[in-house]
Amino acid sequence: MNKKKEQLLTLIFVILLAALIWLAQNYFDKYLIRILNLGFIYVILAVSLNLLFGFTGQFSLGHAGFMAIGAYTTSLLILPVSQKEMIYLIEPIIWPLSILEIPFIIALLLGGLFAAIAAILIGLPVLRLRGDYLGIATLGFAEIIRVIANNIPQVTNGALGLKGVPEYTNLWWSAGFAVVTVFVIKRLISSSYGRALMAIRENEIAAETIGVNLTYHKVMSFTISAFFAGIGGGLLASLLTTIDPRTFMMFLTFNVLIVVVIGGLGNLTGTIISAFLFNFTLEYLRPIENGFSLIFFSVPKIPGLRMVVFSIALLLVILFKQKGILGEFEFSWQRIAQIKNSLISRTSEGGEL
Amino acid sequence: MTLLKLNNVTMRFGGLTAVDSFKLALKKGEILGLIGPNGAGKTTVFNMITGIYSPTKNSIYFRDENITGLKPDIIAKKGIARTFQNIRLLDNLTVLDNVMIGVHLHLKSSLFSAILRLPGYVREEKSLYTKSINLLERVELGDFAYEKAGSLPYGKQRKLEIARALATNPELLLLDEPAAGMNPQESQELVNFIRQLRDQFNVTIFLIEHDMKVVMGLCERILVLDYGVTIAEGIPQEIQNNPEVIKAYLGVDVVNA
Ligand SMILES: Nc1ncnc2c1ncn2[C@@H]1O[C@H](COP(=O)(O)OP(=O)(O)OP(=O)(O)O)[C@@H](O)[C@H]1O
Numbered sequence: 331m332n333k334k335k336e337q338l339l340t341l342i343f344v345i346l347l348a349a350l351i352w353l354a355q356n357y358f359d360k361y362l363i364r365i366l367n368l369g370f371i372y373v374i375l376a377v378s379l380n381l382l383f384g385f386t387g388q389f390s391l392g393h394a395g396f397m398a399i400g401a402y403t404t405s406l407l408i409l410p411v412s413q414k415e416m417i418y419l420i421e422p423i424i425w426p427l428s429i430l431e432i433p434f435i436i437a438l439l440l441g442g443l444f445a446a447i448a449a450i451l452i453g454l455p456v457l458r459l460r461g462d463y464l465g466i467a468t469l470g471f472a473e474i475i476r477v478i479a480n481n482i483p484q485v486t487n488g489a490l491g492l493k494g495v496p497e498y499t500n501l502w503w504s505a506g507f508a509v510v511t512v513f514v515i516k517r518l519i520s521s522s523y524g525r526a527l528m529a530i531r532e533n534e535i536a537a538e539t540i541g542v543n544l545t546y547h548k549v550m551s552f553t554i555s556a557f558f559a560g561i562g563g564g565l566l567a568s569l570l571t572t573i574d575p576r577t578f579m580m581f582l583t584f585n586v587l588i589v590v591v592i593g594g595l596g597n598l599t600g601t602i603i604s605a606f607l608f609n610f611t612l613e614y615l616r617p618i619e620n621g622f623s624l625i626f627f628s629v630p631k632i633p634g635l636r637m638v639v640f641s642i643a644l645l646l647v648i649l650f651k652q653k654g655i656l657g658e659f660e661f662s663w664q665r666i667a668q669i670k671n672s673l674i675s676r677t678s679e680g681g682e683l
Numbered sequence: 684m685t686l687l688k689l690n691n692v693t694m695r696f697g698g699l700t701a702v703d704s705f706k707l708a709l710k711k712g713e714i715l716g717l718i719g720p721n722g723a724g725k726t727t728v729f730n731m732i733t734g735i736y737s738p739t740k741n742s743i744y745f746r747d748e749n750i751t752g753l754k755p756d757i758i759a760k761k762g763i764a765r766t767f768q769n770i771r772l773l774d775n776l777t778v779l780d781n782v783m784i785g786v787h788l789h790l791k792s793s794l795f796s797a798i799l800r801l802p803g804y805v806r807e808e809k810s811l812y813t814k815s816i817n818l819l820e821r822v823e824l825g826d827f828a829y830e831k832a833g834s835l836p837y838g839k840q841r842k843l844e845i846a847r848a849l850a851t852n853p854e855l856l857l858l859d860e861p862a863a864g865m866n867p868q869e870s871q872e873l874v875n876f877i878r879q880l881r882d883q884f885n886v887t888i889f890l891i892e893h894d895m896k897v898v899m900g901l902c903e904r905i906l907v908l909d910y911g912v913t914i915a916e917g918i919p920q921e922i923q924n925n926p927e928v929i930k931a932y933l934g935v936d937v938v939n940a
């Protein structure tokens with residue numbers, strides 16, 4: 331398959347996706363649209379975490395922290411001035427935030443930018459060290475972000491959080507950014523830089539003796555990952571319309587981590603599927619928390635039962651399918667053509683018998 | 684011309700002196716051997732030269748430049764490449780990728796132009812690819828380009844590790860026990876292969892080896908380490924007949940026995 335043909339197929343794919351989104355945005359019910367939005371946002375979050383964890387081999391527990399930075403930045407910049415005057419009950423909001431109100435896209439990008447800057451500040455000292463300190467450092471970082479959010483009410487409105495964030499996030503935004511995220515990260519990992527990241531994952535000592543600057547490449551991967559986490563956080567804030575420090579607790583990082591592991595470390599296609607699978611299952615399993623009865627016994631109302639289901643699924647994947655739901659398969663037009671050809675040759679062979 | 688110079692370099696790990704006042708002047712174009720019993724400190728010498736350890740005492744000069752304490756990737760960029768005693772390939776990547784990573788350090792395009800696939804990057808990537816494929820063909824691994832490195836048979840993994848080192852376009856190549864685990868026929872092939880490398884790639888070679896046939900057949904000069912101390916230095920015949928060396932290897936004093 332040549333390049334031109336692949337580009338054409340990609341173009342057709344994007345147009346089809348756009349048509350689907352138009353259809354969904356206009357004709358699907360609100361509930362379904364919301365799940366799809368969450369699905370796309372999780373694509374952004376999980377693909378970006380996979381860049382760091384799956385492709386670079388660096389374990390971080392700070393995704394929720396970067397999301398929080400993106401979410402607060404975006405919300406504070408798009409909240410209408412009148413709304414800001416209303417919700418800041420503990421202390422009035424400081425200038426110039428009190429009068430700022432900027433376009434959604436710029437607010438989102440700034441959210442990503444601030445998250446990226448935070449990543450550089452943490453990454454530079456921590457990623458210089460040998461060994462797995464990033465997990466611990468990022469765990470601390472995410473908690474610090476929450477504590478800060480709780481304690482500067484003149485900026486974040488403290489524990490009361492931000493209410494009435496304009497609901498700009500729709501499928502165009504969430505899917506659009508999901509496509510950009512996947513595009514950028516796919517391009518990155520299939521470039522020479524991506525090979526360097528995977529070399530670090532495979533063997534740090536080998537990587538550095540063939541000239542890979544460990545700190546530079548790790549910080550780069552961490553920063554890009556945080557940038558998209560920040561964007562994802564901003565989109566989430568404008569979807570939920572209400573955020574407070576509790577929105578960004580540890581479990582949010584775990585959710586993203588579950589999606590990554592189920593989708594497959596180092597597998598983008600699997601991660602994308604897993605992001606939607608996670609959000610749909612999460613919604614459609616909601617009824618089981620209200621109690622149900624099986625033939626012989628009845629299960630009482632147990633809040634949080636859904637997460638038990640996911641934990642079991644996670645365990646099964648770790649035990650039996652370490653490479654994620656798709657195994658080695660990764661989408662590419664070439665791969666699809668191969669599969670098509672092998673199917674055709676198999677049926678034609680069958681015909682000859 | 685002296686390519687690499689170590690001035691009485693010492694490496695201590697706590698109370699253990701792994702390498703004691705190691706002296707070396709490596710001439711451009713030569714093949715030098717480093718031998719000695721297990722635990723003599725041979726690998727430690729390589730680790731100091733490639734920046735994995737920083738010597739406790741004194742300095743290392745490469746092309747008259749002090750490289751002591753520089754990070755391994757910087758030293759690689761200056762033109763020193765190596766292989767490892769326990770092979771360190773990127774097992775889950777293809778044979779081709781293993782070599783292409785070796786060329787990454789010469790990449791000039793920015794991350795930005797790599798992601799946007801700007802013409803400059805595309806051109807560079809193409810030339811990296813051609814260089815890597817050529818290199819693989821020269822070392823007779825061309826047929827395995829798209830297989831996973833970890834799935835290659837042992838002997839080919841050793842060869843690939845050498846190819847990856849060559850991809851960085853080094854002036855000095857350090858080989859840590861390249862013949863380990865090879866049968867006599869394979870190690871004879873290796874001797875020819877390494878000799879070819881030196882001539883074709885114009886590299887200076889410094890190698891650690893236990894297989895005496897390989898060492899004697901290949902090296903123009905040999906250094907012998909024992910408990911971190913250099914106990915002999917000379918051409919192969921001299922080393923073979925040196926009583927100190929025989930004693931170190933056999934643990935008996937041949938002269939007095
Ligand atoms: N990082 C380290 N920390 C502590 N001791 C070390 C370290 N690296 C090497 N040593 C010690 O230094 C000594 C020399 O080790 P080295 O690996 O250089 O030996 P070698 O000559 O390569 O041996 P072999 O032939 O078995 O490969 C050994 O006693 C070893 O245990």
Ligand SMILES: [Mg+2]
Nearest residue numbers: 725726727768
């Ligand atoms: Mg050794």
